[in-house]
Amino acid sequence: MPARRKARKRALDVLYEADLRDKPPVEVLAGYVQRIEQPRPEHLGYAVGLVEGVAEHLNRIDELIASYAEGWTLERMPVVDRNLARIAVYELLYVDEIDDAVAISEAVELARQMSTDDSPRFLNGVLGRIAEYATR
Numbered sequence: 543m544p545a546r547r548k549a550r551k552r553a554l555d556v557l558y559e560a561d562l563r564d565k566p567p568v569e570v571l572a573g574y575v576q577r578i579e580q581p582r583p584e585h586l587g588y589a590v591g592l593v594e595g596v597a598e599h600l601n602r603i604d605e606l607i608a609s610y611a612e613g614w615t616l617e618r619m620p621v622v623d624r625n626l627a628r629i630a631v632y633e634l635l636y637v638d639e640i641d642d643a644v645a646i647s648e649a650v651e652l653a654r655q656m657s658t659d660d661s662p663r664f665l666n667g668v669l670g671r672i673a674e675y676a677t678r
Contacts, residue, residue, distance in 0.1 A: 549585040631669070
């Protein structure tokens with residue numbers, strides 16, 4: 543698994559736990575990082591950056607997802623999908639070195655591995671619309 547995909551998976555783990563436990567993502571992240579044995583993986587820095595970035599911009603990210611997820615509320619989305627979308631939208635809007643297509647395809651691939659059969663198509667559509675918005 544490529545390093546950035548591992549980082550996205552770790553970020554998803556933290557955001558998923560924070561979402562389920564209704565805790566701030568940065569608080570869950572601190573405990574998560576403490577539990578990782580030394581030497582820490584090289585991709586951990588990117589995972590930490592993703593969680594911190596999503597947490598910092600969560601209101602804006604959720605607003606965009608809610609606006610572009612036609613017929614779906616954030617609360618109705620599977621927890622995995624909601625947090626994969628958050629990571630991808632953060633990358634689309636705030637991480638210049640990641641191409642939009644890569645952010646979207648990585649979210650879709652993780653959804654294929656970890657969520658429902660409909661999730662990859664759903665995320666691809668929502669994230670594609672947000673990417674179009676972001677490039678305007």
